[in-house]
């Protein structure tokens with residue numbers, strides 16, 4: 001990653017685990033199996049405008065950021081782009097719920113990310129690193145006497161970098177203008193720049209498609225619509241696909257300009273990854289509503305697949321004035337350590353845990369509470385690993401969170417790409433609540449299957 005301090009080194013390595021971490025093969029396989037179905041689910045939800053209206057109405061006046069995204073969605077619905085191709089690059093994140101050493105581990109979804117799912121490149125590199133180390137060394141049994149030996153054959157193949165390049169390249173090809181480019185929307189002063197650059201190079205090497213990078217502020221200043229179909233141009237360059245690596249947080253929209261850029265993109269003929277409707281389908285409020293009895297089932301044709309998806313859901317509750325919301329509020333006041341309280345935010349560092357939930361609930365008005373959802377706490381099993389940060393190694397008790405990337409490209413009639421596109425394992429010390437790598441809590445890791 002790019003260093004923050006200009007006086008120091010110009011780059012620092014991303015934090016990583018020295019050894020791969022144990023993960024039950026069955027749960028890993030299940031997570032892979034679920035992914036194409038989650039990809040379809042996001043698409044189905046995003047195309048149900050009455051349902052989006054109904055869910056987003058619950059955030060009116062309580063979550064300004066999500067409400068504004070919904071405003072863009074409604075503007076575009078009234079004036080839709082003629083572009084039929086939609087692209088998603090999702091990441092569904094899970095932890096293993098294993099509260100005691102003899103309970104069976106159950107795969108439980110933490111959340112699904114539908115915008116700016118990070119680390120496809122660095123995750124690919126970490127898997128290569130662990131495979132290389134396993135080939136080069138008498139790997140190990142060094143992480144802990146309680147973990148089994150790590151064998152090369154237990155390290156699953158992993159190439160989300162190829163997955164994102166394939167999805168972007170397919171969308172670019174479907175757009176059908178050889179001189180057009182992919183636009184990556186980035187944050188100003190981006191630190192995670194290497195994760196992004198490899199995507200640029202892989203896309204070019206595989207498809208011959210060029211990629212340019214711009215911030216939302218730059219797009220507001222430079223982008224224009226051309227022609228009746230509202231083709232998106234930056235200067236003389238036609239944009240085929242807009243790939244968001246920004247735009248998931250209020251801080252990405254500090255002024256009206258960034259919101260203008262969002263609207264210009266969304267109304268244009270370019271393919272969006274993601275369309276704003278996918279972003280709304282990935283909110284925590286949506287996750288909670290979908291988990292209510294019978295709701296998921298409306299969006300999944302096969303009862304078997306619906307049951308499989310549902311098997312990964314843990315308890316999710318509203319914090320509104322419904323009977324269920326009031327009951328959840330009371331349970332959380334009584335036993336806050338059983339829950340995590342989440343606002344409609346992304347990027348890590350926003351949730352409320354344990355005893356702080358009680359204080360937070362008591363501080364908020366009933367109206368303010370509606371901006372949050374409540375979730376059962378997932379308890380992953382701790383093990384030992386060595387974490388490397390800025391060149392220093394620390395051995396610690398750790399837990400892992402598995403993310404599965406989902407690549408999806410559809411033109412509304414034909415689904416051109418629908419894949420589980422590899423994994424990301426993030427590992428953090430077991431005493432830390434949050435799990436983001438960029439947010440400074442976790443390290444990049446890879447699984448060895450047991």
Ligand code: ADP
Pocket residue numbers: 093110111340342345346347348349350351375376377378379401433434435436
């Ligand atoms: P964000 O969109 O900000 O990444 P998440 O829902 O992924 O939000 O929550 C951030 C982190 O909080 C996760 O990476 C995980 O470490 C922890 N977390 C979230 N939900 C739970 C849960 N139900 N049980 C235990 N930890 C959780």
Ligand code: MG
Pocket residue numbers: 111112113345346347348
């Ligand atoms: Mg998220």
Ligand code: MG
Pocket residue numbers: 093110111347348
């Ligand atoms: Mg997350």
